[in-house]
Amino acid sequence: MTTVEPVADTRTRLLATALRLFAEHGVEGTSLQMIADELGVTKAAVYYHFKTKAEITEAVAEPGIRELDELVVEAAKHRRHGARVDHLLDGFVDLVVRHRVLVALFSSDPGIDAALAKSRHGVEGFKQALITIVAGPEPDVTGRVAAIVAFTGIAMAGGSPDLAEVDDETLRQELIGVGRRLLGRPRRRVC
C-alpha cells in the first residue's frame, strides 16, 4: 500500500484508524507502531502528522469539542430560559450519542482535557458557560449541583459499556428524559 496519497487523506485515515484501535485496545494499549501497522505505513509516516499519542487523542476529539463549543454559543442566543436549556440539553445529548464510542474512550483519558483546553472557552470557561445557561448568571448551589450531575452523568451514561447494546434513538430519548427531570423542565408530550 505505497501509492502516493494527498496528505489530508492520510491524516483522516490515520485518525479513523486510531479511533478504531483506541476503542479496541484502549488509548493506553495502542501504540504509534500499531497505528502505522494497521494503516500499512511506516512509523515515520505517522510521525509526519503527529509527534505523540497525546496529539492524536486531541485530534480525534477535536471535531466533537468544536461542536460542543458551537452548541453553547447557539443555545445562549435564545431569549427565553426554557428555550436555552432545551436547546443545550437536546444538542448535548445528540452530540454524546453520535460520538458515544469517542465519549466512552475519553471519559477516562486526560487527552480530552488537553483538547478542551484548546477550545474557544477552555475547560473552565466551557463549564461556566454551560452552568450559566441552565442555572443563570449567579447560580445557587442547588442549580450548580443539578447542572454538573446532569451533564457529567449524561456523558458518562452515553459512553457506558453497560448501555452499549441500547440503540441510539432509545438512548437519546432516555438521556433527554433524565436531563429534563434534573434540570426542572416539564415532561414532553410524545407525538
Place this chain on the structure above:
Amino acid sequence: MTTVEPVADTRTRLLATALRLFAEHGVEGTSLQMIADELGVTKAAVYYHFKTKAEITEAVAEPGIRELDELVVEAAKHRRHGARVDHLLDGFVDLVVRHRVLVALFSSDPGIDAALAKSRHGVEGFKQALITIVAGPEPDVTGRVAAIVAFTGIAMAGGSPDLAEVDDETLRQELIGVGRRLLGRPRRRVC
C-alpha cells in the same frame, strides 16, 4: 528523620503523603522519588512497600472501595425497595463526600479501576449490584439509565473542583436531593 519505625506506620504515612501529593500535583505529576523526599526516606524505602505508582494508587483507593462494597451488601438486606434505595443513596453520597479529595483524583485515573477490579464484586459485578438495588433484578432501559446517570453524576459532582468551596454538609444534602429526584424517591421533609 532516620528513627526506627514499625513497618505499618511507614506504610500509613506513605499513603497519606501520596494522597496529598496526588491532590497537589496530580497522579501523573507525582513520582516515587517525590513521595520519598516528602517522607524523608530513601526511594528504596518506598520500594520496600510498593513497586509501582499503580500499586500506590490502588492502596490509596482501597479503603473507599471496601466501604462501597460493604454498603452494597448492607443496602441489599432491606426488605422494602424504598429502604434499599434510601440506604444505598445516603451511604453512597456520604462516602463520596467524605472521600471527595480521593474521588476528584480517581475520577480521571485508571488506578481506580484496578482497585475496583480487586474488590469483592469486581467492577462489573459492583455496577450490576448497584443497578439491581435501584432498578430491580431485570431493570428496563429507563431504570438503568437513571441509575447510571445518578451514581456517576453524583461521583463526578462530588469530586468536581467547581464545587470545592461548598461545605461537606451542604454538598451532601444537595447530592441526596438530586439523587432522590433521579431515582424516583419522594422528597424528604426537612426536620
